[in-house]
Amino acid sequence: MREGDVRVRGDREHPVSRGKLCRKCTAAYNGVFLDPAARLTQPLRRAGAKGDGRYEPVSWEEALDETAARLTDVAERLGPAAIFNTHYTGTFSVLAFLFPQRFFARIGATEVDPDTVCNKAGHAALDYTYGDSLEGFDPRTVKDSAVVLVWGANPAVSAPHQHDNWLVEAGAQVIVVDPIRTVTAEHADLHLQPRPGSDAALAFAMLHVIDRAGRTDDRFIAEHVDGWEEMLPAVRQASPEWAEQVCGVAAADIETAALAYAAGPSLLWIGQGLQRQPRGGNVVRAVATLPAVTGNLLRPGTGFLYLNGFGNRRIDEDWVAGGAGELRRAPPPPMVSHMDLVDVLDDPERSGALCCWNINLAQSNPRQVALRRALRRENLFVLAVDLFATDTTDLADIVLPAASFLEFDDLVASYFHRSLSVQRKAREPLGESLPNTEIFRRLAAAMGYDDPDLFMTDRELLEEVLRRTGCGLDFDDLSRRGTIWPSPTPEIQFADGFPTPTGRIELASARAAADGLPSVPEPSVDPLPGGGQMRLLTPASNWTLNGSYANERKLSGRLGTATVTVHPDEAAQRGLHAGDSVVLRNAEGELPVQLAIDDAVPLGVAYAPKGRWPRQEPSGANVNVLNTGEATDMGRSSAVHGVLVSIVADASAG
Numbered sequence: 305m306r307e308g309d310v311r312v313r314g315d316r317e318h319p320v321s322r323g324k325l326c327r328k329c330t331a332a333y334n335g336v337f338l339d340p341a342a343r344l345t346q347p348l349r350r351a352g353a354k355g356d357g358r359y360e361p362v363s364w365e366e367a368l369d370e371t372a373a374r375l376t377d378v379a380e381r382l383g384p385a386a387i388f389n390t391h392y393t394g395t396f397s398v399l400a401f402l403f404p405q406r407f408f409a410r411i412g413a414t415e416v417d418p419d420t421v422c423n424k425a426g427h428a429a430l431d432y433t434y435g436d437s438l439e440g441f442d443p444r445t446v447k448d449s450a451v452v453l454v455w456g457a458n459p460a461v462s463a464p465h466q467h468d469n470w471l472v473e474a475g476a477q478v479i480v481v482d483p484i485r486t487v488t489a490e491h492a493d494l495h496l497q498p499r500p501g502s503d504a505a506l507a508f509a510m511l512h513v514i515d516r517a518g519r520t521d522d523r524f525i526a527e528h529v530d531g532w533e534e535m536l537p538a539v540r541q542a543s544p545e546w547a548e549q550v551c552g553v554a555a556a557d558i559e560t561a562a563l564a565y566a567a568g569p570s571l572l573w574i575g576q577g578l579q580r581q582p583r584g585g586n587v588v589r590a591v592a593t594l595p596a597v598t599g600n601l602l603r604p605g606t607g608f609l610y611l612n613g614f615g616n617r618r619i620d621e622d623w624v625a626g627g628a629g630e631l632r633r634a635p636p637p638p639m640v641s642h643m644d645l646v647d648v649l650d651d652p653e654r655s656g657a658l659c660c661w662n663i664n665l666a667q668s669n670p671r672q673v674a675l676r677r678a679l680r681r682e683n684l685f686v687l688a689v690d691l692f693a694t695d696t697t698d699l700a701d702i703v704l705p706a707a708s709f710l711e712f713d714d715l716v717a718s719y720f721h722r723s724l725s726v727q728r729k730a731r732e733p734l735g736e737s738l739p740n741t742e743i744f745r746r747l748a749a750a751m752g753y754d755d756p757d758l759f760m761t762d763r764e765l766l767e768e769v770l771r772r773t774g775c776g777l778d779f780d781d782l783s784r785r786g787t788i789w790p791s792p793t794p795e796i797q798f799a800d801g802f803p804t805p806t807g808r809i810e811l812a813s814a815r816a817a818a819d820g821l822p823s824v825p826e827p828s829v830d831p832l833p834g835g836g837q838m839r840l841l842t843p844a845s846n847w848t849l850n851g852s853y854a855n856e857r858k859l860s861g862r863l864g865t866a867t868v869t870v871h872p873d874e875a876a877q878r879g880l881h882a883g884d885s886v887v888l889r890n891a892e893g894e895l896p897v898q899l900a901i902d903d904a905v906p907l908g909v910a911y912a913p914k915g916r917w918p919r920q921e922p923s924g925a926n927v928n929v930l931n932t933g934e935a936t937d938m939g940r941s942s943a944v945h946g947v948l949v950s951i952v953a954d955a956s957a958g
Contacts, residue, residue, distance in 0.1 A: 310338060310731045312710065318787060320721060326464045332853040336692070337708050338731075342855065343691055344705035345735025354680040354699050364736065364746065371702050372750035374685040375411065378656035384412030385637040386656040388648070392418045394662035394690070394852065395706065397714035397727050398619060399765055400740040404661060405625035406758055407744040411751070413659070414637040417940075421642040421668060424939035426579035426610055429588035432813040432821075432938075433596075435803035438613025441571055441606070442722050444794040446474040448605030451570040453561070454480045455591055456503070456578025460487035462844045466720060467491075476571075479561050481506065484841065484911060485904035494561055497906060500839045500945060501581055501830025502551040506558065507590040508827035509547030511539045513562035514598060520566075521599025528802070529596050531812025535824045542827045550829045552906065566598045569605030576610070577843050582830060582946040585938025589811075589825035596809045607797035611719045618773035618790055619717060619724075624765070627757025641940035643933045646671045649678035657685040661706070661740065666695035667851045667917050670933035670942065672925060673893055689743060692855055695919045705737035712739035713762060713779065715769060722795060725787040726779070741765070821938065830946065837948040838874070838910040840888070842927045848915030855917060866921060868951065869900040869911040878951060885957030888912070888949045893929035896922075896954050910949055 312333035316323035325333070336342045347367035352358030362370075378386050389408040393401065408415065419427060430437035443466075446452065452474055459467040467488055471478055480492040481503070489495040498506045514520055515536070525532050544555035544562075564570075572595055579588050592608060600606040614621045626632075640648055642665075649655050658679070669675050679686060679699040688700035697703045711734070714727040733739070738746075741762050748758040760768075766779045775782075775790055782788065804810045817823045833839055844850070847859045854860060868888055870880075880886060884899045888910065897912065905911045916926040934943040 310710070312730070315786065320465050320469070320723075322469065324465075328847060328849055328853050328859060331858040332856040333710070335858060336853075336856040337710060340734050343734045343737065344693060344697070344703060345737055346705060347736070348703040350701045354682070354701075355676070357698055359703065367702050367704060368746055368750040371687055371747060372752075374701070375657055375751065378685065379411065382653070382656045385414045386654060387411060387413040388416055388640070388655055388658045389413040390416040390418075390645070390658060390663055390665060391661050392421065392663040392668075394664070395709060395740060396662075397709055397716050398614065398624060398769060399714045399762060400709070400712070401662065402621060402624040403741045403765065404744040406627050406631055407748050408659070409626055409636070410631040410633075410748065410753055410755060410758060412632070412634060412637070415639045416645055417639040417641055418663075420939065420941045421665075422942065423576040423579065423610075424941035425584040425936035426574065426576060426588045428938035428941075429579070429585040430592060430610055432816045433589055433592050433810055434798070435810075437610050438615055439797055440609030440612040441797045442791075442795040443470060443609075443720060444789075445604050445607065445796075446470065446476065446571060447794075449474060449476045449569050449571050450605070451564050451568060452476045452478050452573065453565050453570060453594075454478065454488065454492070454573045455575060456482060457573055457575025458482065458484075458486040458488045458843065460491070461846055463720060477564055479564065483906055483909060484843070494557065496553045496557055496561055498551040498553050499832075499906065500841060500909060501583075503578060503587045504583065504590040504825065504828045505542065505547055506551045506553060507587075507594065508539055508542035509544045509551070509558050510562035510565070511535075511593060511597065512542045513544055513559050514566045515539055517563060517566070519563065520597045524599035524601070525597060528602075529809045529811060530806060531810060531824050532597055534812045535593070538827055565594060565600070568598060568600045569603065570595070570598070570600045571606065572600070572608040574608060574610045577945065579936065580942050580945040582934060582936065582943045583828050584936040584941065584943060586822070586825050586828050590827070593811055593825060596811060602796060602798060604794065604796070609720070612717075612722055614717050616722050616790075616795070617717045617724045618775070619715075619769060620772045623772065624769060627755075631755055631757055641935065642669055643935040643940050643942065645669065646674045646678055646933065649675070649681070649684060652681065652683055655684060657687070659687045659689075660696050660700070661689035664690070664694040664696045664851050664917070666699060667926065668928065670928055670931035670944065671892065672918070672929040672931070689740070691737070695917055698919060704743055705735065706743065707733035707737045707739045711737070712741070713766065715766065715782075721789075722791070723787050723789050724773070724775070724782070726782045726785075728783050833908060833948050835950075837890075837950050838870070838908055839945075840910045840912060840927070840930060840947040840949045841945055842912055842914040842947075845913035845915035851915055851917065854915055854920065860920065863916065866895070866897045866916060866926075867900045867912065868897045869902050869905050870909070870951065871903055871905050871907050872901050873907060875899065875901050880951070880953065885954035886951050887954045888930055888951060890930055890932070890947070890949045892932045893925065895925055895927065895929050896956075899951075910951060
């Protein structure tokens with residue numbers, strides 16, 4: 305197959321894409337993903353000091369043997385828990401995402417909790433309240449909805465098919481809560497624009513309106529909810545007039561939104577960016593109270609979505625990641641948060657090896673300067689598995705070339721829709737690159753392991769995954785279908801009950817209290833920044849998917865110079881003008897950027913989207929150079945949207 309023979313396009317018959325990929329994917333999948341000059345195509349071994357970019361090509365056998373020897377040495381000297389397994393969703397299909405975990409279970413490595421760099425606080429909050437954060441509404445039920453409340457999500461950027469099709473065609477009133485006037489907010493019927501850090505107070509004010517108007521569903525509460533009475537005193541203090549003062553949202557708009565949502569049937573979409581703030585877990589618990597007290601659950605057109613996990617596609621995630629359960633020789637070590645990773649890697653008695661796959665942590669993690677320093681430790685073995693040379697591979701000892709999703713068979717389960725799709729190989733892997741599954745099979749062999757679960761073929765894995773779903777299809781059958789919904793009709797969220805200890809919605813959570821947290825959510829408001837500082841918000845970029853696609857030439861051109869956007873009054877107070885060279889600065893670091901001005905950004909906020917690779921920036925840094933690594937109130941997750949910065953003119957600019 306010639307390079308020019310492959311072009312990736314949307315399937316015109318697919319009910320979601322309808323023949324159209326998002327502009328990010330279209331550019332990258334037909335550009336850098338197919339470019340042998342951009343891809344890693346052979347194993348590499350470091351040939352100089354860490355970080356100086358000197359590597360030599362080696363054979364797969366040499367690379368695997370050296371990796372196995374280094375990992376074995378660490379396990380023998382420091383114990384297997386000193387080997388750290390860090391990963392995320394760079395290749396997010398079922399086998400590529402889960403199967404490598406079998407290798408790390410066998411070796412006894414410590415997992416760096418992947419969700420702590422993204423969305424763990426929300427998972428913890430919803431688990432306390434509902435017992436499950438991975439069971440979301442079925443988007444098909446929107447046909448019965450009167451209102452869709454989108455809180456802290458901007459699908460115009462992060463889920464364009466839902467923005468362009470699902471929201472538009474729902475026929476429901478769309479209410480958006482977001483501190484930025486995003487494209488999704490501009491298209492909404494009503495936009496509530498709270499100050500960052502005041503979302504819990506806004507949720508309590510909406511509950512106040514609903515309670516005062518007698519719009520709570522008392523029968524539903526009696527049958528399914530614990531803790532509402534415990535919340536009521538604080539709810540009855542949280543008037544919309546009070547919220548107008550602390551949140552910056554007009555009391556009349558709070559009333560309108562609350563009464564519309566309560567009337568229902570209503571859906572609540574909880575964005576993952578919402579919980580990336582110091583009290584993000586409390587925020588999600590407060591917002592997630594709305595469906596419980598209004599009865600917007602357990603009937604068509606209702607429910608909430610944080611994300612839909614593999615489970616509601618009947619995928620046995622534990623089996624894919626762990627096999628028959630006989631790989632572990634000892635209980636797994638406690639997971640480590642990404643917020644604590646720098647300190648762990650700085651300690652040579654605690655960490656001897658770091659394996660990075662599906663992740664570019666030198667780009668995405670907090671405490672960027674300190675992390676790079678830790679990764680340069682000569683006595684820390686770093687393995688990186690990736691499609692491209694990244695900021696992380698630049699600091700690795702061994703680099704293994706991974707195949708892209710275009711180059712192997714797999715299954716895909718959407719975060720949003722409850723669908724199951726085939727990922728069919730469209731071309732052979734570039735050069736010597738291999739799928740994640742084959743890489744970790746070869747690593748297992750190099751380690752001398754002989755456990756059968758480590759060596760199942762992709763086809764064996766795929767057929768067993770599908771058999772366990774009960775869908776009645778093998779991989780070839782699913783390939784002919786492309787995408788299926790395990791249920792032919794919209795499913796009702798939590799139809800089988802709430803998997804909490806009591807079997808009820810726990811607005812008052814004994815588990816939260818036992819963990820040292822408030823029993824019930826609180827109407828918290830973060831203090832306003834002082835000393836001329838601003839709250840830095842770093843949501844998704846229009847042109848990247850987290851850190852993915854930033855190395856695509858067409859998209860990097862669209863990204864242009866790194867900017868920070870502030871309200872016109874903020875610029876005027878500082879004597880700054882659009883186009884000025886400025887520096888964002890705090891105790892963690894500093895970042896030179898260009899100033900942009902837009903009243904879509906509220907006072908007190910500096911808006912600088914994430915996604916850039918430091919290795920491509922003149923400063924050698926991105927917004928994470930300012931990220932202090934502060935953890936959320938629940939789950940030790942990233943509170944990156946609580947970072948404070950000052951903005952000053954760049955004295956070094958000509």
